[in-house]
Amino acid sequence: MRNVVPDAGSVEIPLLGYEDRGALNRLTAYGRAELQDDSRRCGCFRCGSTFLAGEIVDWMPEEDGEDTALCPYCGCDTVIYDTDRYPLSTALLAELYMDWFSSEFKERKKAATYAPSFSDYDDYLRRGVPFLMEHRATQEIVGEVDLFRIDAPGNATGFMHEDRDAWFAQELADGEPGGMADIVVHGFERAFVDGGEKIQVSCYFEFIDEHGRRLPYELWSPDQERRVCELSTRYGSRLKGLILGPDDRRMRLVVGCAPDRLSIQ
Ligand SMILES: [Zn+2]
Structure with a gap:
């Protein structure tokens, strides 16, 4: 199960450098304090789902910091949240997926028999x-x-x-x-x-x-x-x-x- 919601056409495509990718990856861990606000927009770059912080039910306890959020759709610890620097979008999640899960992405492409239409x-x-x-x-x-x-x-x-x-x-x-x-x-x-x-x-x-x-x-x-x-x-x-x-x-x-x-x- 997943909840991939298309972005509006006005959403900017993020241009991510090496440091941005690192910063975004750090958002995935120890996030519980940041995610106290139930209405904070979150997304998972493993399955592409977007959801609100209040929908997160499972947390991974960490020894050296706050708990890490697990995606309510796929259970992975790949949850990021909306920040001023990195506005959350499906485009952002897709870029991170293709980067961090590049071999899974390739395998998926190799086996695919369906993909929705896109224009560019x-x-x-x-x-x-x-x-x-x-x-x-x-x-x-x-x-x-x-x-x-x-x-x-x-x-x-x-x-x-x-x-x-x-x-x-x-x-x-x-x-x-x-x-x-x-x-x-x-x-x-x-x-x-x-x-x-x-x-x-x-x-x-x-x-x-x-x-x-x-x-x-x-x-x-x-x-x-x-x-x-x-x-x-x-x-x-x-x-x-x-x-x-x-x-x-x-x-x-x-x-x-x-x-x-x-x-x-
Ligand atoms: Zn997920």
């Missing part, structure tokens, strides 16, 4: 995506492909398609978006004539995130396009794309289990 690095931190990417038992990883960034629709394969008006009509999302996306495949293997020239296209893709935005990426190579086409034929709309970081340029291909398979588990 700041949004990724404010939403606490590092805490929210997860492995779901109902989803299976079936591959991974490379992406390249396009600045406008039609830079690559879409331009060659006969439905180019539709292709141009819909805007692309700004920033460095990612997270879970639907994969829409257009035009399976066909040829058409354009200005007297015969053009052969396999297919082209749109990646639509949870907010309905069209992501500004295309697949890296025709081989990978063919592979996604095949998987799409096989799995239909159960095939999803998952981009796990703002500058990853990789898309994990994930399939949700069919309902009949779910009932067996």
Whole structure:
């Protein structure tokens, strides 16, 4: 259980130096005297939850100082609290998590079959995506492909398609978006004539995130396009794309289990 609350878009992304990280880490220990005020805002950089000091029920006794707070959600001694110097935010917790729990973060990313959509690095931190990417038992990883960034629709394969008006009509999302996306495949293997020239296209893709935005990426190579086409034929709309970081340029291909398979588990 956890309580990851997205920050408002106006929350500043903290720029943490070495000393800040040390100072923040020191906040986690011996905090009981500071946390007497039940309404003080607290957060845990292991699970990303935010809560009030009054919600803390377990304390770790210390021999050489005040008790240390344990997170009411995950039980870890990784609780910090709001201070003038370090205003508490989910972005701050996410930065600390990626720093102090870097190997756990990497492992989590490696196994993930889900992450919420985000629009750029700041949004990724404010939403606490590092805490929210997860492995779901109902989803299976079936591959991974490379992406390249396009600045406008039609830079690559879409331009060659006969439905180019539709292709141009819909805007692309700004920033460095990612997270879970639907994969829409257009035009399976066909040829058409354009200005007297015969053009052969396999297919082209749109990646639509949870907010309905069209992501500004295309697949890296025709081989990978063919592979996604095949998987799409096989799995239909159960095939999803998952981009796990703002500058990853990789898309994990994930399939949700069919309902009949779910009932067996
Ligand atoms: Zn926690």
